[in-house]
Amino acid sequence: xxxxxxxxxxxxxxxxxxxxxxxxxxxxxxxxxxxxxxxxxxxxxxxxxxxxxxxxxxxxxxxxxxxxxxxxxxxxxxxxxxxxxxxxxxxxxxxxxxxxxxxxxxxxxxxxxxxxxxxxxxxxxxxxxxxxxxxxxxxxxxxxxxxxxxxxxxxxxxxxxxxxxxxxxxxxxxxxxxxxxxxxxxxxxxxxxxxxxxxxxxxxxxxxxxxxxxxxxxxxxxxxxxxxxxxxxxxxxxxxxxxxxxxxxxxxxxxxxxxxxxxxxxxxxxxxxxxxxxxxxxxxxxxxxxxxxxxxxxxxxxxxxxxxxxxxxxxxxxxxxxxxxxxxxxxxxxxxxxxxx
Amino acid sequence: xxxxxxxxxxxxxxxxxxxxxxxxxxxxxxxxxxxxxxxxxxxxxxxxxxxxxxxxxxxxxxxxxxxxxxxxxxxxxxxxxxxxxxxxxxxxxxxxxxxxxxxxxxxxxxxxxxxxxxxxxxxxxxxxxxxxxxxxxxxxxxxxxxxxxxxxxxxxxxxxxxxxxxxxxxxxxxxxxxxxxxxxxxxxxxxxxxxxxxxxxxxxxxxxxxxxxxxxxxxxxxxxxxxxxxxxxxxxxxxxxxxxxxxxxxxxxxxxxxxxxxxxxxxxxxxxxxxxxxxxxxxxxxxxxxxxxxxxxxxxxxxxxxxxxxxxxxxxxxxxxxxxxxxxxxxxxxxxxxxxx
DNA sequence: TTGAAAGCGTTACCAC
DNA sequence: GTGGTAACGCTTTCAA
Numbered sequence: 001x002x003x004x005x006x007x008x009x010x011x012x013x014x015x016x017x018x019x020x021x022x023x024x025x026x027x028x029x030x031x032x033x034x035x036x037x038x039x040x041x042x043x044x045x046x047x048x049x050x051x052x053x054x055x056x057x058x059x060x061x062x063x064x065x066x067x068x069x070x071x072x073x074x075x076x077x078x079x080x081x082x083x084x085x086x087x088x089x090x091x092x093x094x095x096x097x098x099x100x101x102x103x104x105x106x107x108x109x110x111x112x113x114x115x116x117x118x119x120x121x122x123x124x125x126x127x128x129x130x131x132x133x134x135x136x137x138x139x140x141x142x143x144x145x146x147x148x149x150x151x152x153x154x155x156x157x158x159x160x161x162x163x164x165x166x167x168x169x170x171x172x173x174x175x176x177x178x179x180x181x182x183x184x185x186x187x188x189x190x191x192x193x194x195x196x197x198x199x200x201x202x203x204x205x206x207x208x209x210x211x212x213x214x215x216x217x218x219x220x221x222x223x224x225x226x227x228x229x230x231x232x233x234x235x236x237x238x239x240x241x242x243x244x245x246x247x248x249x250x251x252x253x254x255x256x257x258x259x260x261x262x263x264x265x266x267x268x269x270x271x272x273x274x275x276x277x278x279x280x281x282x283x284x285x286x287x288x289x290x291x292x293x294x295x296x297x298x299x300x301x302x303x304x305x306x307x308x309x310x311x312x313x314x315x316x317x318x319x320x321x322x323x324x325x326x327x328x329x330x331x332x333x334x335x336x337x338x339x340x341x
Numbered sequence: 342x343x344x345x346x347x348x349x350x351x352x353x354x355x356x357x358x359x360x361x362x363x364x365x366x367x368x369x370x371x372x373x374x375x376x377x378x379x380x381x382x383x384x385x386x387x388x389x390x391x392x393x394x395x396x397x398x399x400x401x402x403x404x405x406x407x408x409x410x411x412x413x414x415x416x417x418x419x420x421x422x423x424x425x426x427x428x429x430x431x432x433x434x435x436x437x438x439x440x441x442x443x444x445x446x447x448x449x450x451x452x453x454x455x456x457x458x459x460x461x462x463x464x465x466x467x468x469x470x471x472x473x474x475x476x477x478x479x480x481x482x483x484x485x486x487x488x489x490x491x492x493x494x495x496x497x498x499x500x501x502x503x504x505x506x507x508x509x510x511x512x513x514x515x516x517x518x519x520x521x522x523x524x525x526x527x528x529x530x531x532x533x534x535x536x537x538x539x540x541x542x543x544x545x546x547x548x549x550x551x552x553x554x555x556x557x558x559x560x561x562x563x564x565x566x567x568x569x570x571x572x573x574x575x576x577x578x579x580x581x582x583x584x585x586x587x588x589x590x591x592x593x594x595x596x597x598x599x600x601x602x603x604x605x606x607x608x609x610x611x612x613x614x615x616x617x618x619x620x621x622x623x624x625x626x627x628x629x630x631x632x633x634x635x636x637x638x639x640x641x642x643x644x645x646x647x648x649x650x651x652x653x654x655x656x657x658x659x660x661x662x663x664x665x666x667x668x669x670x671x672x673x674x675x676x677x678x679x680x681x682x
Numbered sequence: 683t684t685g686a687a688a689g690c691g692t693t694a695c696c697a698c
Numbered sequence: 699g700t701g702g703t704a705a706c707g708c709t710t711t712c713a714a
Contacts, residue, residue, distance in 0.1 A: 019686080022685075033684090034684085035684095038684085057690090059690095060692085104698080179694065
């Protein structure tokens with residue numbers, strides 16, 4: 001059971017009959033610095049001893065860890081269950097793996113963001129973060145991130161980070177909301193219900209603002225109401241919707257995400273409303289879960305996986321060139337009209 | 342932009358006017374080894390210099406990295422999108438974070454499992470893995486894991502790992518399948534269609550075997566057919582189902598997961614079959630996406646989040662006590678009868 | 683082309 | 699209670 005003392009460069013050098021440095025050079029592929037013959041000897045010794053370089057020693061010397069941290073601020077303990085986040089992280093992870101970087105992930109509840117041990121350990125070369133909460137608390141979080149002084153990417157953020165070593169990657173949520181709003185205007189809605197979770201997310205806020213703008217631009221008056229569910233949880237959303245529908249009937253319900261919209265759809269139908277003939281429904285994201293439900297939900301797409309990939313790319317580029325080429329990257333969204341509007 | 346040379350224990354010791362060792366003792370909370378007065382001095386110096394311990398140096402010295410790797414063998418690049426996996430990883434991550442361990446994740450396609458850089462870097466104290474593929478290739482993967490000789494947890498595995506420093510955490514998939522099968526027997530099904538993705542997963546195999554056993558135990562003959570979809574992707578599953586239903590009508594369709602079952606449900610209805618009056622439907626997992634669809638799917642639950650937590654716990658225990666107390670942990674499943682059967 | 687020596691920042695082990 | 703010294707395994711630097 002006990003780990004027999006690990007083999008080191010020195011062990012290899014003894015077996016191969018060369019110096020430690022020569023082995024080191026071979027290991028790091030510094031060809032041209034070592035003759036073919038010596039290389040052969042070294043490599044066979046490496047194989048024979050099953051030598052594995054010690055990452056900590058290497059990192060200590062090189063003062064880099066070849067690893068990126070991803071911190072997710074969320075109230076849900078199953079922080080990866082959100083499909084936006086799971087796709088984002090998948091993309092990020094794949095890009096980093098391909099470049100031999102590892103990805104450290106940690107979820108943290110918003111109130112404890114600054115205590116997250118990932119942020120105190122200082123053991124990553126760079127950081128990615130996705131923040132929730134109101135603008136003020138996110139501002140604090142970002143100020144804290146700045147104080148850590150590690151190259152970082154923040155997703156979906158609307159707060160300006162000029163001057164910090166931070167890049168922002170987000171999507172055109174405001175525009176997407178606006179486009180959906182214009183579509184709903186064509187459908188002649190007069191009373192709109194927007195549902196989101198009580199947890200603030202900058203992206204959701206933008207979606208709402210985009211919607212509002214589209215309605216506001218109309219000459220006729222369009223009622224707009226926002227409801228906050230205690231969580232994005234299916235049952236919570238349904239309860240919230242149920243209470244509302246007991247006293248009021250909107251022309252359309254828009255969910256801050258598709259999952260919210262579908263919960264609302266199920267409840268509306270349960271209460272006897274027909275979709276779309278009685279109430280229209282729309283959401284945001286366009287991930288695969290959207291297809292589970294009938295009628296097919298009208299939605300605004302997100303490219304979460306691609307955003308994760310991009311984060312990996314810009315962060316690695318920042319690490320090698322010393323600066324972010326672009327510090328504000330915006331992905332497009334697309335209105336996908338389904339059968340629910 | 343450039344990182345000013347990091348402050349070290351030595352810097353702190355100079356400012357505090359004490360020795361390096363004293364600072365080190367304070368940092369590691371070795372109370373009783375240092376007087377209150379000195380501690381104060383040191384702590385104020387630490388704050389003043391914003392000192393952060395260098396993890397690499399500490400790990401080199403302690404030959405431990407306080408980190409666990411999680412490797413996910415999957416054909417889907419968005420390997421975290423599967424709700425079982427995202428919940429598993431969330432639970433694992435939370436337990437590790439709470440104990441000040443970090444979690445490294447990497448997805449890898451099954452054919453390249455052994456090349457995964459996570460497995461060659463040797464930079465984690467322990468490993469978690471979830472493997473797909475047929476038994477033979479998983480056996481190879483596990484043999485490889487053994488050769489790495491790191492305390493490991495493998496999820497959902499049915500291959501015996503006796504003698505290796507490996508614990509298995511899985512759920513009662515066979516029993517769950519059996520229970521669902523018995524339920525369907527009561528519903529008088531005569532022709533069963535089981536749908537899974539072409540990628541082999543040991544858990545799915547167990548579910549199928551459990552179902553088969555339940556039907557086999559019946560005296561009357563029950564037809565059982567298995568269909569492999571090119572992927573778990575919604576559209577792929579639908580195509581697979583469509584082709585089948587063109588020439589044959591089962592009494593029940595069971596999906597290897599709820600997502601598969603729901604895709605099949607949507608297609609069945611699309612083709613004019615009624616659920617459950619024409620075709621029954623059932624799945625596995627019971628996660629939140631199940632609620633998106635109507636009629637509510639009959640399913641067999643999984644406790645993925647809890648399994649992830651447990652993995653963290655047993656791995657940390659193994660690390661501190663030197664051995665796994667239990668090397669085979671089985672979580673129960675539960676039949677949840679919905680409106681689709 | 684090869685190798686010896688000097689650290690990287692921390693902690694274990696002993697002296698004081 | 700406190701502090702000196704010697705590792706941990708590697709790479710940078712410089713000399714041979």
